[in-house]
Amino acid sequence: MSATKLTVEVVSPEKLIWSGEATMVSAKTLDGNIGILVDHISLLGVLEPGVVSIKAEDGSVADFNMADGFISVNKNRVSILGEQVK
Amino acid sequence: MGAQLRIYRRRMRSVKATKKITRAMELISSSRIVKAQQRVRATSPYTIEITNVVTSIATYSNTEHPMISPVSNPRRAAVLIITADRGMAGAYSNAAIKEGDILISQLKSQGLTVDAYLVGRKAVNFYRFRDRAIAGSWTGFSDNPTLDNAREVSASLITAFLTDTESAGGVDQLYVVYTEFKSMITQTPISVAFLPVSAPQQSEPRGIMAMYEFESSAETVLNALLPRYVEARVFNAMLQSAASEHAARRRAMKSATDNADELIKSLTRLANAARQAEITQELSEIVGGAEALASASAGSE
Numbered sequence: 001m002s003a004t005k006l007t008v009e010v011v012s013p014e015k016l017i018w019s020g021e022a023t024m025v026s027a028k029t030l031d032g033n034i035g036i037l038v039d040h041i042s043l044l045g046v047l048e049p050g051v052v053s054i055k056a057e058d059g060s061v062a063d064f065n066m067a068d069g070f071i072s073v074n075k076n077r078v079s080i081l082g083e084q085v086k
Numbered sequence: 087m088g089a090q091l092r093i094y095r096r097r098m099r100s101v102k103a104t105k106k107i108t109r110a111m112e113l114i115s116s117s118r119i120v121k122a123q124q125r126v127r128a129t130s131p132y133t134i135e136i137t138n139v140v141t142s143i144a145t146y147s148n149t150e151h152p153m154i155s156p157v158s159n160p161r162r163a164a165v166l167i168i169t170a171d172r173g174m175a176g177a178y179s180n181a182a183i184k185e186g187d188i189l190i191s192q193l194k195s196q197g198l199t200v201d202a203y204l205v206g207r208k209a210v211n212f213y214r215f216r217d218r219a220i221a222g223s224w225t226g227f228s229d230n231p232t233l234d235n236a237r238e239v240s241a242s243l244i245t246a247f248l249t250d251t252e253s254a255g256g257v258d259q260l261y262v263v264y265t266e267f268k269s270m271i272t273q274t275p276i277s278v279a280f281l282p283v284s285a286p287q288q289s290e291p292r293g294i295m296a297m298y299e300f301e302s303s304a305e306t307v308l309n310a311l312l313p314r315y316v317e318a319r320v321f322n323a324m325l326q327s328a329a330s331e332h333a334a335r336r337r338a339m340k341s342a343t344d345n346a347d348e349l350i351k352s353l354t355r356l357a358n359a360a361r362q363a364e365i366t367q368e369l370s371e372i373v374g375g376a377e378a379l380a381s382a383s384a385g386s387e
Contacts (some may be wrong), residue, residue, distance in 0.1 A: 009131065009135070011131045011135060011315065012132060013129060013132050013233055013314075013318055013321060014128060014129060014233055015128040015129070016128070016131045016132075016279075029301040029302070030301065030302040031301050031302050032307065034301065040300060041299050041300045042298050043298065043300075043301060044143070044298045044299070044300055044301065044307055045300070045301025045302070045307065046301065046302060046306060046307055046310045058377040060200060070136075070139070070307070070310070070311065070314070072135070072139050072298075073302075074142075074298075079135050079313070081132060081135055081136055081137075081139075
């Protein structure tokens, strides 16, 4: 199974903020910045306050300024759970 | 106007006034159900996602953490019961309280001490009237809970959960009783164990469970996840309860309005009959009087 893209969801406790497909997700966790590409190992990390960028297939980048949260990666599904900075 | 007729008219007026109120409440609830339902739907992705993550850790990780490893010998449990602040919603609050009673007696039969945490004035009044101990209570937001309300409730539940059971107020398990919003017509009170998170009996068909690599350590991640997980699930439970409350109130008010219609109908019939009787009586009095006059004047001549 080799998918060519990631399915990404950004969800806050109150609503779904963004969902779609992407080629790369980068975020800042407690251990430092990480970039997630296709076929990344299953991972669960705690986000530091900062920007999560999602790079779509067409090259456009969506940035989310997160106040806290988690990143979970599993079989090319990436979930960003957390609240955005208001 | 005859006394009887006046009484019927008075009762009709009061029933009509009540009907207006119940009808208005029915309409208000109908419009609020939709909004409440949308909020439940909006929070579902987060709750589902965080629950999935936590369950898969519980299933596949050997990490020791109070959140996922059940205590071998539990002593105390916290039960959070979510009810309404206001009545006029049929059996809604009572059904949840009763479901809570069933759970509590079940836990007690397992030798656990139970701390009751209550949301909604109805549950608080029920417990106060019966002189039952309340470990914590929150009121005033049952029909429109916000995330902050959920946070406030969760905070004290989490504190209790993380406190050692030996000391006062500590618990080993956390249960929540709320009313599940299945559809517009079906809402059922259910009790759910929130903590510790138990591994599901059969593996998930969608294959979302996995071994996880933890960024920093498993413990840090779990420590950070715990409060968010409880908050998300409590918030979702509150929103579902709110939607159920509106649905229950709408149904109760609809049957009240229907009953008022019935009453007005039968009272109208009775009033009409009374009016008829009055007219008949007056007529016969006039005819009788005229006859008496006629025969009296005939006799004098």
